[in-house]
Amino acid sequence: MPAPVDAPGERLQKILAEQGLGSRREIEAWIRIGRVRVNGQVAKLGDRITPLDRVRVDGQEIRRRPRREEDTQIIAYHKPEGEMVTRRDPEGRPTVFRHLPRPKTGRWIAVGRLDINTSGLILFTTDGELANRLMHPSRELEREYAVRILGQVPDGTLDRLTSGIALEDGPAHFDAVSARGGTGANTWYHVVLKEGRNREVRRLWEAADCQVSRLIRVRYGNVELGRRLFPGNWRPLLDDERKLLLSLAGMESQPHKPRLRSAAARAWQGGR
Structure with a gap:
């Protein structure tokens, strides 16, 4: 059984969001309709789990990975009019995900939505907890x-x-x-x-x-669309953009060994 509310552990939807499975809102919807099980039992909203609990989504076991800030991917995408912010559209209309690169781990989670007739900037991340914080009204981004x-x-x-x-x-x-x-x-x-x-x-x-x-x-937030990001194209965030965005979300970068920026980020910055 899941750990009781007053037991140690963290909320189930928060842990699954940090694993890049989806935003907290998406995962809460999965829990409501019974797609998530903890130790063989159907999960409930409010359940807390520890590293000893076994979690399955749609029957597939989720193996928890330690969250590392450097593993979190964030990109900016210029959505054109006519695209849907959804993974699959029943009417067969084009979606934003067809233009995105394959993430290194997890899957892309949209930070908010734009309707089909609205264009412009959408952020995507592989960290559901970050997506939740960036969208939450309390952050006032x-x-x-x-x-x-x-x-x-x-x-x-x-x-x-x-x-x-x-x-x-x-x-x-x-x-x-x-x-x-x-x-x-x-x-x-x-x-x-x-x-x-x-x-x-x-x-x-x-x-x-x-x-x-x-x-x-x-x-x-602090990320601007700019004039160089054309419709249907994406770019990685620059180092300063990323650092400030994480700070605005209350997820400040933790000190770690210096690392080289990705080739894509270097190419973007070099062409500015």
Whole structure:
């Protein structure tokens, strides 16, 4: 049986996330539908495990590996419009995973999502605990979007968007809105917010009677999309980007022997 709640050990979903099986949210869903067993028993949310417990997912035993910061892979991907942020789409539409490299260990976990009509930056990592922290509202990581609005924006709209507008799932607001120019019926704005509710940027503008004609995520935390990362392409994070992102997630790099950066990272930095 799994270790009781007051026993030593760590939460089951946290351990499985650290092994790169998925985000905490994904793994919690697996537990709810009975895909996870501990010592032969169907697991429950809230279960804690120790290194002595045997865990299986879909019948396959999970062998725990010690978590090492240097093993965590993180990449930035420029999602084009028309791609789905899912591993398999029942309608056969293209997904973001078809363009990603094969990870050294584990599998890629998307840090948040973008809808099919939104393009721009998505981070991927092989560490589910890191993905969970980067997405969790308590971290208040900024997401910045470039937004093209069709038509004129009424006076007072920017103040409404930053002070707060009632949506069907509760009040929401942008932390910052700035005009970025444009001509004719199309004007560009940059907006910043610290949460990732479903289609929140579009819904806020629509609630302010404005029509979004294009939406691009240009920054997540300290990582920027940049001009050199073209749609459908990925890049590894630079060393400084990686270090700061881990710090923002509360997973600061632990001191370890210096190591050479990957060839991909060196090539990217050299071509900047």
